[in-house]
Amino acid sequence: MTSRPPMQTVSTGLVVAIVGFFSSFPIVLQGLAGVGADTAQAASGLMFAALSMGLTGIVLSLWTKSPVSVAWSTPGAALLAVSAMPEDGFGGAVAGFILAGALTVIAAWWRPLSRLTAAIPGPIAQAMLAGVLFSLCLRPFQALAEIPFLTLPILLTWFMVSQISRPFAVPAAVVAGALVVTVNAGFDIPAPETLIAAPVWVTPVFSLEALTNIALPLFIVTMATQNVPGLAVLRAYGYQPRPAPLVTGVGLASVLSAPFGSPATCLAAITAAMCANEESHPDSAQRYWSAVMGGLFYCVLGLFAGAIAGFAALAPALVLGTVAGVALLGVFAGSALAALEEPDYRQAAAATFLITASGITILGLNAAVWGLVIGGLMQAISDRLRPMRV
DSSP: OOSSOOHHHHHHHHHHHHHHHHTTHHHHHHHHHHTTOOHHHHHHHHHHHHHHHHHHHHHHHHHHTSOOOEEEOHHHHHHHHTSOOOTTHHHHHHHHHHHHHHHHHHHHHOHHHHHHHHHSOHHHHHHHHHHHHHHHHHHHHHHHHHOHHHHHHHHHHHHHHHTTOGGGHHHHHHHHHHHHHHHHTTTOOOOOSOSSOOOOOOOOOOOHHIIIIIIHHHHHHHIIIIIHHHHHHHHHTTOOOOHHHHHHHHHHHHHHHGGGTOOOEEEOSHHHHHHHSTTTOSSGGGTHHHHHHHHHHHHHHHHTHHHHHHHHHHSOHHHHHHHHHHHHHHHHHHHHHHHHSSHHHHHHHHHHHHHHHHTOOBTTBOHHHHHHHHHHHHHHHHHHHGGGOO
C-alpha cells in the first residue's frame, strides 16, 4: 500500500474542499451572526469550523483507511440563522454548541439516547429541516424584488452552471457574488488587516435556553441529516467502519472547537460520495487519500477565514442572503420531498414544517422544537389509531 497520496486523490481532495467550503460558508457566517457573533467571532468560528472538519477528516480517514469526509453542519448553521439570539448572547450559543457535541458523543455509545434519536421518524425530522430552510430559501427571491441588479447576476450564474455541473453551481454563485460586491463598491475594496484569521475565545454561558433552543435542535438536525446519511454513503460504497468511533470523533471535534465559535462538526454525505466513488481512484483501498487531502485543503482555506469573512461583511445583507439561499435550495427540495412523500406521515410532517417555518416561540422554546414535538405527537397518535380506521 502506498505511503503517499496518489495524484488523482490530491486533485479530488482539492475539488472536495472547494465544493464543501465555498458551497456553504455564507450559511455558516449567517448562522453565527444570527446567534450574536460579531465579525471577529464569526471569522474565528469559520476558521475553527474548517480546521475542525479538516483535521477530523484526516485523522478518521488515516485511522480507518476509509474515505471519511467530514463537514461543518450546514443544516445546523441554517437553523442558527433563523433562531432567536440567546439572552446570554454568543456565549449562550457557544454553550449550546458544546452541549450538542456532547450529546453526539453520548449518542454514539449510550443506546437509550441513540434509540431515542433513531425513533424520530425520518419524515418528521426532514420536515423540521425544511421548515428551518424555508425562510432562508425565500431570501434570493425577496432580494430579486428589492435589489434586482445585484441579485440577478448571482441567480443566473447559479442556474446556468447548475445545468452543467451541480457541485460547482454554488461556488460559481459565490464568485458572481464577490464580483457584484466589488463592482457595487466601485472596486474600492479595502485590503484585509490580516489574511490569517485570529482565534477568538468565547466563554460559554450554560443555561436551560442553551440546551433547549440551541443544543437539542442542533444535535437532532445534525444527526438526522448529516451523521446518519454520512454513514449510509460509506456503507453504500462498501466501506464498513464502526459507526460509534466516527460519531464520537466528530462529536469531540465539535466540543473542542466550539469555544472558538465553531457550531458543529459532522460526517459528510455529498463530499463523502465524491471521495468514495471510482472517480476518486480506481483502487477502493486508495480512496481514503481523497478525504485526507480534502481535509488538508479545508485547513488551508480555514486559515484565510479572516479575509473571507471580512470581504463577506462588505456585502449587502441581501446579497449574502442570496448566495446562502441558492446554496440551500437543493437541500430544501430534498427535505420537503422526503417529508411529504409518504402518505402515512404527510399530515404530521406538514404540521411540523409549518410550525417550524412560523418562527414562533412558546414557553421559551423555539419553533424547531415545537415543530418536532407537535409533529411527533401527531404521528404517534396517528400510528396508534391507524388499526381502528375503516
